[in-house]
Amino acid sequence: MTIQSDAAPTPHIPERIRTALGLSPSGPHYAFYRHKGLVRAAHWINALCLAILFMSGLNIFNAHTALYWGNSSIFAHPILVLGTYYNDDGAVTRGVTTIFGHEFTTTGLFGASNEDGVLTGRGxxxxxxxxxxxxxxxxxxWHFAFAWLLVFNAVVFFIYGIWSRHFARDLAPTAKDLTHLPREIADHARLKFPHGEKARHYNALQKLAYCFVIFILGPLIVLTGLxxxxxMxxxxxxLEIFGGRQSARTIHFLCAFGFFGFFLVHVAMVILSGSWNNLRSMITGWYVIRGRKPS
Amino acid sequence: MTDRRGFLGRAVAGASTLLLGGCYDLSQKPWFTNALGKVEDLTHAAQNLIAGPQALAPEFTKADIAPVFRANGTLDPGTPEYAGHVGSGFKNWRITVTGLVAHPLSLSLDDLRRLPARTQITRHDCVEGWSCIGEWTGPQLSRILAAAAPKPEARYAVFYCADPMTAEGDPSHNYYESMDLSEAMHPQTILAYQMNGAPLTVPHGAPVRLRAERQLGYKQPKYVQRIDLVADYSAIQGGKGGYWEDLGYTWYGGI
Structure with a gap:
């Protein structure tokens, strides 16, 4: 066994479990403790909350499938509508998405989709x-229950992040990070990810993405929700700074899709840069680096 | 690696099916809906603590009044009695204040108009998600309740309305709502007989609707006929304190 660890000794794990976890590939490797228990717990609670909040939010949106700007809903001038066309018999014929007056047919996805095998008008x-x-x-x-859990989780995470210097040490981008940014964007675009010792720290793109969702998108979606x-x-x-209740609803919706976009990119990056190693490190804490540990 | 990715894909698909099916099943389980009810209590308590009993809902200017104010729910009670009231200009319409009060009241529209009125330009927020700004005029409910002198055991005001909610039109299943006395006594809680400077129209609840500006629309009943002060609403209709509450909406309508 060539796995060594630095922060703490690698716990004894039977050979077959190590193989299943991808912990003993050929060549020298070492593991390090990448995510603390509280960060891991907060991550998964957050993932559960965001999934439920997003999907229950879409159900709530379906009660009035249009967005507006300002305090009143100016029904003649929506920003976005997920609409439905019916024929003379009242049967659904087409689903449409209208953005700033431009109409796109989105039958099957937005405006009209199958529910129990019947094309139904729904956002x-x-x-x-x-x-x-x-x-x-x-x-x-559901939405309010998991909103409470999300906020409670966030408060614990923020207190921990400041107190443990997790934010300052691991998340705050440094001037050096920013000078690496163009290079990293080029590398990410070619799906080249940091390896070895460089994988021990978040890179600049990761730091910016995590800071954006944690410090901007998160607070914004909570405040627009309230x-x-x-x-309230x-x-x-x-809270009128958001330009009115309907503006707040629109921003809330955009933030939700911001989180959804983050989720898609995040999961893609997790898979492309080593799904099991990443997943294991967010479950057990341990991340394996290929190659001998530098002495 | 492709095997693992295939497995991951199937795992995600399987988990989402389980999650969705599970959530739907959970939504039907009494222990789970009871837990959600506790969350409603938490939200109510937190908002009471943050906003307090007196904080005013934002008020706007005439320029902010919505060009089209959507009328929702009942657009016309449609009963012969109500049609009669419309025909006579609501001159025989009465709003009674009953229940746990020292002085039960029966007020005509003229009685309401003789009381000092509050005019407020406020935002109406529907539980569905849309909002409309309108101007409302009417006496503060606190003034009327004070005249009726609630007994100490009175905790809720229950509003009984003229619009039947069943196909048969059975008046024991008309629209009703309830709110605690603190919200009923809020300065912006008024019995509005005017909207945007004109008498209330039938779709908007003629002759009188409740305005409770810190609550969602379903907490602000139209076609109000009786205000009953009670200690407990569990024996009324479905027992949840309102027409929409009996259909599963939260009793607390501040969010």
Whole structure:
């Protein structure tokens, strides 16, 4: 066995489990403890919350499938509409997505999709919403329950991140990071990822992406969510900075898709840069680096 | 590696099916919906703590009034009695204040108009997600409740309305709503008889609708006929405190 570790000794794991986990490939390797327990727990709680919040949010959106800017919904001038065309018999014929007045046919995905085998008028399709059927009352309750969990998790993570210097040490981009940025963008575009010792730290693109979702997208989606509450608006007129309740709803929607985009890129990067090694490090904490540990 | 990727793909697909199916099943389980009810209590308590009983909903200017104010829910109660009231200009319409009060009241529209009125330009937020700004005029409910003198055990105001919610039109299943006395006494909680400077139209709840500006639209009933003060609403209709609440919407409508 050629695995060594630095932060702590690698726990004894039977050979077959090591093989299954990809821990004993040929050649010298060493493992290091990449993610602390609290970070791992926060990551998975966050993943669960965001999945449920996104899908229950799409169900809530289905109750009124249009977005506006300002305080009132100016029904004649929506920003986005997921709409449905019906024939004279009342049967659904077409689903459309209208953005700033430009209409695109999106039958099967947006505006009209199959529900129990029947083409049905609905904003987002039933496979993407939670619960599957349009059920505003239930989707709202799921949404608020997991919003609380998300915020509780975030508070613990922020306190830990500041107290343990996780943010300052691991996430804050340095001036040096930024000078590497053009090079990293070129490398990522060619799917070349850092190896060896360089994989022990987040690269500049990772730091920027994580900082963007943690410090910008996260707070923004929570605050715009609260702005949609009429009681919260009575407590904090400052929430009007988002330009009104309908603007806040639109920003909330864009942030949700910002998170969805982050999720797609994040999962793609996890897979392309070594799915099992990455996944293992976010479950057990241990990340394996190929090659002999520099002495 | 491709095997692993294939496996990962199947795992993700399987997990999402389980998650979706599981969530739908959970939504039907009493223990789970009870837990969600606890979350509603938490949200209610937190918002009470943050906003307090007196914080005012934002008010706007005439320029902000929505060009089209959507009317939702019942657009016309459609009963012969209601049609009669429309025909007579609501001159025989009464709003009674009953239940746990020292002085039950029966008020005509003229009685309401004689009370000092509050005019407020506010944003109406529908639970569906849309909003419309409109101007509302009417006496503060706190003034009317004070005249009725609630008894100490009164905890909720229950609003009974003229719009039937069943196909048969059974009046014991008309629209109803409830709110705690703190929200009922809020300065912006008014019995509005005017909207955008004109008498309320039928789709908007003529002759009188409740405005409770820190609540969603379903907490602000139209066609109000009776305000009953109670200690507990569990014996009324479905027992959840309102027409939409009986269909699964949260009783707390501040979010």
């Amino acid at each position: 987002f399709p039933s496979w993407a919403t939670l619960p599957g059927p349009n059920w505003l009352a239930m989707a709202r309750q 702005t949609m509450s009429p009681t 608006d009575s407590a904090f007129p400052l």
